[in-house]
């Protein structure tokens with residue numbers, strides 16, 4: 142680099158990446174570029190509302206990014222650690238001194254499931270959610286909808302659509318809300334039943350058709366739209382760039398969130414796997430990880446040893462339509478306790494949590510360095526899992 146500034150490129154403008162760019166502004170001589178494929182921030186935690194027509198999911202980056210952060214609307218196609226460059230989908234190249242990898246997660250369908258790629262509708266990315274929203278707009282209100290996958294996302298989608306008068310079936314393929322405590326699960330089941338959602342707990346889907354789902358016992362039920370929410374994947378960028386990843390494709394880092402291959406590359410959010418033991422994919426973890434990634438880069442620029450992560454979870458929050466929700470309290474390591482807050486109070490907490498994610502990003506924009514880890518969760522030491 143010919144100028145005196147340190148160039149930091151952050152790939153991915155989600156919860157982790159926006160906190161990271163704002164946190165980097167603690168250093169006034171850093172030249173900060175955020176690369177993101179869309180010109181607006183996507184609140185993924187509201188995509189089920191966007192689909193059901195009960196909320197919006199995009200926010201103007203102008204209201205989230207601190208002064209001096211350059212937003213480049215493009216996608217990273219490859220990271221070259223040797224030359225410290227990022228090749229962009231547009232063909233441009235960006236030089237960096239440090240890079241923060243915050244590409245988040247994806248929500249595709251399973252290629253192993255017959256018919257899913259052709260006929261099922263994922264929801265976990267904005268464009269997918271938009272496609273589903275458009276499809277729903279063409280359907281009569283009583284057309285049968287099947288939601289496959291009864292994790293937190295599947296439950297939120299099913300409840301949101303049912304509350305809007307849709308006919309919804311939720312296929313669990315095992316357990317409803319496996320990450321909740323037994324009493325929490327019972328409370329969710331009660332609310333779904335009140336909303337008229339048909340919950341098929343043990344049934345599993347074997348094939349998706351354009352107008353039906355086929356179950357593993359051979360039963361065929363009509364389904365005008367089949368929504369696919371069986372889990373998140375991650376972008377392939379780290380893998381195609383030759384950086385080591387876990388089996389899913391999350392960038393392997395140490396406990397400072399630094400890539401085990403390159404100390405100029407730091408990762409945060411859903412796409413990071415610290416010590417091969419990734420945190421639960423959530424904005425609850427992504428925001429603090431973004432702050433930590435910024436701190437790690439700032440420490441390295443200053444020639445100091447970066448701190449290690451020390452995340453503790455509070456619990457999980459699920460909306461069950463607009464009028465109810467559940468806040469499941471968890472131990473610091475994210476295992477659920479038999480304690481939860483349900484009903485309208487649960488909905489109010491969930492709404493406050495959603496608002497607080499944007500509030501946190503904006504606070505970091507006006508006061509860089511204000512987000513810290515909630516301390517206490519035990520993390521393995523470097524080398525404990527990655528020999």
Ligand SMILES: Cc1cc2nc3c(=O)[nH]c(=O)nc-3n(C[C@H](O)[C@H](O)[C@H](O)COP(=O)(O)OP(=O)(O)OC[C@H]3O[C@@H](n4cnc5c(N)ncnc54)[C@H](O)[C@@H]3O)c2cc1C
Pocket residue numbers: 152153154155156157158176177178179183185186187188189215216217218243244245246248264265266294297376378409410411412422423424425426427458459
């Ligand atoms: C319907 C739904 C409800 C949810 N509810 C909750 C909840 O209640 N609580 C909770 O904690 N979590 C929830 N989550 C999960 C949460 O949204 C994610 O864990 C969170 O978004 C992760 O943040 P992130 O910054 O790592 O990634 P993201 O928010 O996914 O951001 C990553 C960004 O990187 C961009 N990107 C990807 N590839 C590239 C590339 N090659 N070049 C440039 N940019 C790229 C993406 O387009 C995106 O803008 C929910 C998710 C969904 C889908």
